[in-house]
Amino acid sequence: MATKKTGEKKKPARKRIESPFAENLRRLLEERQITASAAAIIAQVPISTVNGWLAGGIQPHNFQAVQRLSTALKADFEMLLCGTSHAFEPTEMPLSAIFDEVDVGLQGVYRLSLKRLVRKGQSE
Numbered sequence: 001m002a003t004k005k006t007g008e009k010k011k012p013a014r015k016r017i018e019s020p021f022a023e024n025l026r027r028l029l030e031e032r033q034i035t036a037s038a039a040a041i042i043a044q045v046p047i048s049t050v051n052g053w054l055a056g057g058i059q060p061h062n063f064q065a066v067q068r069l070s071t072a073l074k075a076d077f078e079m080l081l082c083g084t085s086h087a088f089e090p091t092e093m094p095l096s097a098i099f100d101e102v103d104v105g106l107q108g109v110y111r112l113s114l115k116r117l118v119r120k121g122q123s124e
Contacts, residue, residue: 020083
């Protein structure tokens with residue numbers, strides 16, 4: 001039986017806070033049948049970090065790791081972190097509310113190319 005040395009302080013347990021991130025991550029990993037250790041490999045963080053996220057004991061500070069995880073699992077980054085998504089819809093606001101028109105006075109011949117951008121993980 002181990003005895004405690006005198007004067008040695010016991011580390012306080014981390015507070016468990018149920019956050020949207022912990023809940024969303026837990027649900028996402030369960031849906032995708034991904035283990036915490038596999039998630040740690042994907043996010044390139046120690047397994048203890050993922051376990052802390054899942055338990056709600058630590059909040060993510062390495063947003064690049066969360067981004068790697070959300071990209072690999074094809075999940076919305078903001079939805080994973082906060083439980084909400086505020087995707088910008090171009091129809092919500094006219095472009096004149098965001099941009100000023102400036103005549104740049106270009107002369108010459110130009111070739112223009114247009115590409116429609118589609119959010120990653122979504123099909124048309």
